[in-house]
Amino acid sequence: MSLKIEPLSWWHIAKAHKIDQQVFNATAWSLNTFWDELSLQNRYYLALTDEKGEIVGFGGAAFNGADADIQTMVIKPEYQNKGFGGKLLDALLEKIKEKNANRISLEVVAENQPAIALYKSRKFDQIAKRSNYYPNGNDAVVMQLDLRSK
Numbered sequence: 001m002s003l004k005i006e007p008l009s010w011w012h013i014a015k016a017h018k019i020d021q022q023v024f025n026a027t028a029w030s031l032n033t034f035w036d037e038l039s040l041q042n043r044y045y046l047a048l049t050d051e052k053g054e055i056v057g058f059g060g061a062a063f064n065g066a067d068a069d070i071q072t073m074v075i076k077p078e079y080q081n082k083g084f085g086g087k088l089l090d091a092l093l094e095k096i097k098e099k100n101a102n103r104i105s106l107e108v109v110a111e112n113q114p115a116i117a118l119y120k121s122r123k124f125d126q127i128a129k130r131s132n133y134y135p136n137g138n139d140a141v142v143m144q145l146d147l148r149s150k
């Protein structure tokens with residue numbers, strides 16, 4: 001299976017929104033959130049696309065000076081656990097380094113073992129836990145990668 005990684009564009013949004021709903025159900029982003037995120041200057045999003053150019057995953061970051069925050073990272077269920085999330089994250093990390101950020105943070109649901117394993121495999125450390133962080137009451141784990149010390 002040969003997939004491509006390219007900047008996320010407006011024409012990916014409708015399908016990206018569907019994948020997000022499929023994966024996150026009630027906590028998925030609204031269509032408006034996708035449009036807002038894509039319009040902000042300090043954001044950078046990547047899309048993973050199949051042979052037909054259809055989006056099968058996406059992820060992105062927000063930049064604030066030397067700090068970057070991973071906003072989301074999603075792979076369509078039938079493409080999960082095949083190495084694509086790792087490839088997408090590696091491409092995003094390259095972009096973050098190019099933009100001279102030196103610290104990358106993210107929050108992830110404390111129960112989300114696949115995502116925590118993915119970030120740990122890329123040398124993120126678990127630095128804090130936030131109780132009741134999400135609207136549905138789930139706890140969050142805060143993870144961080146300090147590029148200066150790796």
Ligand SMILES: CC(C)(COP(=O)(O)OP(=O)(O)OC[C@H]1O[C@@H](n2cnc3c(N)ncnc32)[C@H](O)[C@@H]1OP(=O)(O)O)[C@@H](O)C(=O)NCCC(=O)NCCS
Pocket residue numbers: 023071072073074075076079080081082083084085086087107108112113114115117118119121
């Ligand atoms: C989290 C997610 C993006 C990972 O993408 P993926 O394509 O399934 O992951 P990969 O196959 O590239 O695996 C990456 C690493 O994560 C680990 N991993 C992946 N799935 C796993 C699972 N089910 N259980 C444990 N570890 C897992 C692997 O150890 C792998 O490490 P390696 O690269 O050293 O082999 C994907 O599962 C997903 O979209 N999940 C739903 C949305 C989500 O939770 N997003 C993250 C919120 S921030």
